[in-house]
Amino acid sequence: MSISKKQLKMQLHGLQEERAVINPDKKWLETNRTFLMSEITRARYNEPAKAFSVSYIWDGLSVVLPPKFVHSFMRPVLVAVLVFMVASGGWITTVSASNSSLPGQRLHVIKTSLESAQIAVAHLSGSSETVAKLEAERAVKRIEEARTLARTPAYNPAQKKEQKVNVQRAVVDAQKSMNNLNKELVKAEAQKPAAAASLVAVTTPAVEHVEDALEKAKSDIKEVVLAVAIPAEGDGTDDDSVENDFVGVVAALERDVIAVQTKNADLMVKKYTEDQQMVSAEAVKQHLDDQIEKIENKIDGSSLLVTKKVEQVKKATKGDAAETVEKIVKKTAVATESIHETSVMAKETLTEAQAFIKQDDFGAAAQKVAEARELASTAAQTASDVAVVAKTVENENELDAAVPVPVVTPLPAVQTAVQTPQQETTPAPVSESAGL
């Protein structure tokens, strides 16, 4: 008799039935269960309670997921993710802390490294706009840092010296960024003429931002330069050379800012001349008009600042010795005259530029705007110097006021004949290094 596979399987399946000889007695099952439960309950109470363990998490996950997957894949991956999160959390904290750091502080290195990394990535991606934007942002950050550092009080010569070094470092870095931005413009003009117009659109507001930051920071930075007169130990440099270097760095930064602005205008005009579809006459006109308006504002601002500061100086030196007053008044008068002349020249140049714009001679207009920008920069420089003098005079008067007036008590005849040097009033000295 042959038996099919199906019949065989059915017969085997039938062995599951309770009455099959190979199955245990129902009675024994119940007795054994009771015995087992009593045994394990007894054993359970003799053992200490289990504390929570991380392995419970994996066991819990194994309920719904394959245990091999949980233990061989998920566990290492989750642990790696956790480690990464902790590490990146620490990194993010460090980076966010470094955002408010200043030159000379340890975290500042992280800040600058990140900025460099961002710019390197932008270079790799080939986006000139992003590079230009990042360089301008970096310059603004350095200038603002220099300003913050310059405003931080320094109480002793060592602190002042350190402050000056850090301010100078920030200004040098800002100047490097502006230099890089300028190079990027030149590179874009040569290699990517089509993208040059959009690059100008990005760099124009970015550079304005840099210029604004520099205008705000300039007088604070100069104060630091004038306040410190300590040569570096053993390097043989005298104060003047250190100061001149510093002023030179600030001036270089200003020159770079002007160079970028001029380059922007030139690029606009050049693009217009090459392809009037790419850059329209209206866009060039608009760009030049905006620049003219800003230069005019800058000149007016400088003239106003000088007038205001000269008044302050006059007020502050009222009680001073005639010789000192005369000296200061002479210097401020020179400054006023100088700024007046510069303003007149700049405005004349701007008028010429406007005339060229009306004739659609944008090349000549751009050249005139560049000249006017140079003049406005000179005027701003003079105004900043006068502001520093005013501040110095003000500070010295405050210091004099803070010195307690000696109380002169009536002395015996022998003693009254002797005058102490303290009783003599000395006029407040005026800084000679104000650069006027």
Added chain:
Amino acid sequence: MKEKLHEKFLLYRLQTKKDPEAYGALYDVYVARIYRFIFFKVKTKEEAEDLTSEVFLKAWHYITEHAEVYNFSALLYRIARNLIIDHYRTEKKRADDVALLGDDELEDTGNRGVQQQIPMAEMNELAGEHIEIYLRKLKDDYREVITMRYIDELPMGDIATILDKSEVNVRVTLHRALKALRRLMEQKI
């Protein structure tokens, strides 16, 4: 699938909380299977019952002492196999000891041995052509895979884990086992 999830949940409770109720539920699921597995390997029903009871006690201690148990059924079958091996070792030692004793004692032991053979004889009488008789006559390996697959209805993967073989190996063994069983039944050996 639902049963499998429930079983995993019970095992989780057992591992984390040492929950006797969870263990009781698992016992209800597996006791008959383990009994059947042991039943074919021992001579008497009493031996099968004792060993089954011991398997569950040992499994409880193992789970409460070792946190990582991924497959409860594999654990039970493995304990059962080890216990059967230990059981036969003890039996052999006892038989050797008996051989060294006097005739009187030998007679007593022999009588007990005859009594213990009852289930087999009982099966022969009752079953006639019942399949379990032929299962008894199969090789251990064949009987194990047939029992697990067609009576206990375990998945191939679980059988492979329990027997510590590959799934392909289990399939081949199962195929041969079925063939051997069919031949035995056809020939009525």
